[in-house]
Amino acid sequence: MLTIGQLARYVGVSTKTVRVYHAKGLLPEPERDSSGYRRYGAQAVVELIRIRTLAEAGVPLARIRDLGTTEDFGDALQQIDADLTARIRRLRDTQRQLRKLAAGDIRLLPADVERHLQELEKLGFTARWVELERDLWIIVYATHPEIASDLFRDQADALTDPALRRLYLAYDQAHDLDPADPYLDELAQRIVDETVQRYDDPGNLPGQTTDSAIPQLLQSTVNASSPAWLRLDTLIRRRLQQL
């Protein structure tokens, strides 16, 4: 008959682990010998291996315990197997990501975005605006790399249109205006007009076709820095919705 230490060594766990399994009702408490030591039979080895196999597959101990009483043991095992496959796949994804990290590939921003930002200052945008744009693109690239470049190209393209560029500059300048200034109404209307013209259909606004919350996030980020901008955004949204 085996002592707890022998049992544990054969299966490759600690004695503590075996005791925990007793305490949690996974492994029945064996008989004690005259000195109070637990004495295990061969059956316990087999059972312990079964428990460890499941535990290493990530099954919580409580579930392993209940598994014994379940009738559809096979179904449960199939479920566990599928979970395991998913875990392995996620680990491989993580490994890919990790290697990108190692290669220094998680740069903050692609070179063309950096160039674009430098361009903005030359075009007359304030440092504040450039800073906001910079943060905006960092977030987009970090959280949604698959659509970031499309969004960026669209945005960069928009700035080649002198009319649109003037509008963006006006938006930038409006930062310190009184939120009640009627000029904001006029500006909002011009922005809506240009936007609709550029995208034909308001449903085509970039970003809105994705299911993500990015546009909202970015907008609220921008709004937070100025009451006038918040007002401007409210006006624009209202008019776009009425279309």
Place this chain on the structure above:
Amino acid sequence: MLTIGQLARYVGVSTKTVRVYHAKGLLPEPERDSSGYRRYGAQAVVELIRIRTLAEAGVPLARIRDLGTTEDFGDALQQIDADLTARIRRLRDTQRQLRKLAAGDIRLLPADVERHLQELEKLGFTARWVELERDLWIIVYATHPEIASDLFRDQADALTDPALRRLYLAYDQAHDLDPADPYLDELAQRIVDETVQRYDDPGNLPGQTTDSAIPQLLQSTVNASSPAWLRLDTLIRRRLQQL
């Protein structure tokens, strides 16, 4: 500027997780706004993604924290990558084991071992002996399946030799003798003689060539049930060592 909830959603974690990272010094506490809310910049998104990538690779948070200050960041990443590969391999091993479990393939004993055990009773071994043999093989098959069949075939083969069979029977019968009985000395000597003859070189004793502790385990298991057997084992070991 982002609130904690926004930051967390973009990266796909809970706000609690972000707070924990602050508390553990992984992520610097950002500025607070007038109402005491944390306000994050874009840099935090990037940093949080970096932390999550490492955390999902299984790197403990404490180590992620120290990783920033380490100069050989690349070495550490390579190490983590290797660990990840090992983890994936182990998970696949677990999955193989799990599938064997699902197929009911962890039977207690192969059919030929069961047949052998039934044979033993017919050959005159006591039920006690058969029981011990049974437990022994269960443990060997459960813990060392790769060598179990070899060991078993050797053992089964040994019993086809009438002389050896008589010795094993005598071992069985000695269970209830007085440990001081001089007959045990004689029996030990005969067993040593036969063993040496069977394996030519005492270094070839089955099981002893493996690095595992199985033989010792099994022997101590057997010894525990009888003072006479314990004595017999001591005598045999002593003589084998003197060879």
Place this chain on the structure above:
DNA sequence: GTCCAACATTGCCCCTAGGGCAAGGTCAAC
């Protein structure tokens, strides 16, 4: 016979990576 190292027992607190809840304060919309 005695001594020692290695084992066993129970009970307790500690750890990680967060989850969940409470008791409040805040924000934006209607």
Place this chain on the structure above:
DNA sequence: GTTGACCTTGCCCTAGGGGCAATGTTGGAC
């Protein structure tokens, strides 16, 4: 001004053990 969704801190809880203490047992060496 109320409602619902957010934020704050603080506290306790979880799984799966690790490690300690204080004590008892065992087996082998001298």
